[in-house]
Amino acid sequence: MTSLYTPPSTLDGIKRRARVIKRDRSVPHHQALDFAAHEAGYENIRHAQAVLARTAPEATIYLTCYWVGESGGIRKAGRETLAISMAKTLNQIVSRHQLDHARHLAPFRMDSADHLERRLDVNSIEDAKTELRHAARSLQFMAATGLTPATTQRQHQLIERKVKGLPGRDHASLWVKNDVDGSAGWVFMDEPYMKPELAIRAEWASQQGLTMVRPSWNGLYSPNNAIPFLFGPDQRHMASIEAELMGLPVSDDASNWRWMSEGYFTQFASPARKACGKSRRARPMPAPFGVERGGSLPYGARVGGAPSLWRPAHRMALELHLAVGSLFRALAVSGLAWPAAHRLGKIRSLLDDWIQREYPGDEMSADQFHAAYYGGSASPILEPAQQLATVREIRETLTRGYKVCKPRDKLLAELVAIEAHFVKWSKLRRSQ
Numbered sequence: 001m002t003s004l005y006t007p008p009s010t011l012d013g014i015k016r017r018a019r020v021i022k023r024d025r026s027v028p029h030h031q032a033l034d035f036a037a038h039e040a041g042y043e044n045i046r047h048a049q050a051v052l053a054r055t056a057p058e059a060t061i062y063l064t065c066y067w068v069g070e071s072g073g074i075r076k077a078g079r080e081t082l083a084i085s086m087a088k089t090l091n092q093i094v095s096r097h098q099l100d101h102a103r104h105l106a107p108f109r110m111d112s113a114d115h116l117e118r119r120l121d122v123n124s125i126e127d128a129k130t131e132l133r134h135a136a137r138s139l140q141f142m143a144a145t146g147l148t149p150a151t152t153q154r155q156h157q158l159i160e161r162k163v164k165g166l167p168g169r170d171h172a173s174l175w176v177k178n179d180v181d182g183s184a185g186w187v188f189m190d191e192p193y194m195k196p197e198l199a200i201r202a203e204w205a206s207q208q209g210l211t212m213v214r215p216s217w218n219g220l221y222s223p224n225n226a227i228p229f230l231f232g233p234d235q236r237h238m239a240s241i242e243a244e245l246m247g248l249p250v251s252d253d254a255s256n257w258r259w260m261s262e263g264y265f266t267q268f269a270s271p272a273r274k275a276c277g278k279s280r281r282a283r284p285m286p287a288p289f290g291v292e293r294g295g296s297l298p299y300g301a302r303v304g305g306a307p308s309l310w311r312p313a314h315r316m317a318l319e320l321h322l323a324v325g326s327l328f329r330a331l332a333v334s335g336l337a338w339p340a341a342h343r344l345g346k347i348r349s350l351l352d353d354w355i356q357r358e359y360p361g362d363e364m365s366a367d368q369f370h371a372a373y374y375g376g377s378a379s380p381i382l383e384p385a386q387q388l389a390t391v392r393e394i395r396e397t398l399t400r401g402y403k404v405c406k407p408r409d410k411l412l413a414e415l416v417a418i419e420a421h422f423v424k425w426s427k428l429r430r431s432q
Helices: 011-025 027-037 046-056 125-146 151-162 196-210 235-245 271-276 319-334 339-357 364-372 385-400 406-431
Strands: 060-070 074-086 108-112 116-120 147-149 172-177 187-189 212-215 229-232 256-261 296-299 309-312
Touching: 011 027, 011 046, 011 235, 027 046, 027 235, 027 296, 046 235, 060 125, 108 125, 108 271, 116 125, 116 187, 116 406, 125 147, 125 235, 151 172, 151 187, 187 235, 212 235, 229 235, 309 339, 309 406, 319 339, 319 385, 339 406, 385 406
Parallel strands: 060 116
Antiparallel strands: 060 074, 074 256, 108 116, 147 172, 172 187, 187 229, 212 229, 296 309
16 A cells, blocks of 8 residues: 655644654754745745635734823823734633733733733833733744743742753743643743853753753843743754744734724723623722721722722821730741741731821831831740730730721731631640
8 A cells, every 4th residue: 555645734734744854854943844844835934834824713812901191291091902813712822820920911810711901000002012012922922832831839840940050041931831740841931131151051951951942033021132042851842842933923013913092991892701791890990098988098009900908097006006016026936837927927017017107207206117017126935825825915906906997807807817727736736
């Protein structure tokens, strides 16, 4: 039986054929790609990418950013939305929980299956467009390579152990293939500016048993300024990624990008949002300063997209702050288990915020402030029973010191939970 060779008809098929040609003919990868594309009836790999991209199924992904700023003393605001056409849907590229770990995508939230919206306002329309361009580049990178950001401690530890000591490391990002933990599924990318240490990277990678790729693509961190390098343990996987990156556009203003400028108070509803029949949730906005609600006052960032923080409207006596602060300082040096120490540390930081707003300017001296929550040394409390009693004393003092309001009650509930942790921990110790 005669087996007839059939030239590849897809971009993935051309790339697979190129790997065979590279191995059999001992030619550089870019030449192998051109040979494989020519076998498939195209002039070269770029011709194949251009033609096949036009026939590939397209999905439109929308990216939105709000901006507020001043120009010539006039306050202006607006909303920018960028529509980009891609061969994969948003859900095929990145999941909700991965956004927080991906370069340029962490500031965004997934509003719908085809729409990412930046949580916080930026300062100008130019900044808004820059943010959207950066996010679009990250999506293009992930769609082309099939890589997703490393999200687990295990993945981070695995990758960091392999790249320890990389010369000139800067602006690193960690990636995995299809969320796998396997040794061949990860890619480490960093994007340093030009520096002498880069000259010894290839030798370093070889000594570590890694494959280094310096693609013609201009990167994510600072395109045309920083230099992207990619490292991985599997040579074939890295060659495939290099080939995919060759097809990415160099310009951020691609022909399949569409910009939409609208007013600040107009909310964008994507096709997927409309199709699901559910109204989008309103953007959180900071409350007006000085407006008391339920015995609480707002504070924090005055940025669109950021909800206000809240504190008790009526302040606690300064001497009670100083007393509670000394107890926190003692617990901080008492060798508490991490869960309790971490939760107490967050309450301590919160009270430090509150005291600064309750006693601004000359109402509290610098010595009093430094003697409160992060002041001088304190003696440790070593007995578990006494540690529990100290937490209860803090809770009782705050109960007396603040009037009933939601911020106070939330803080007291957290202290009750910490007390329960101490009780449970003491029982476990007695049973051992």
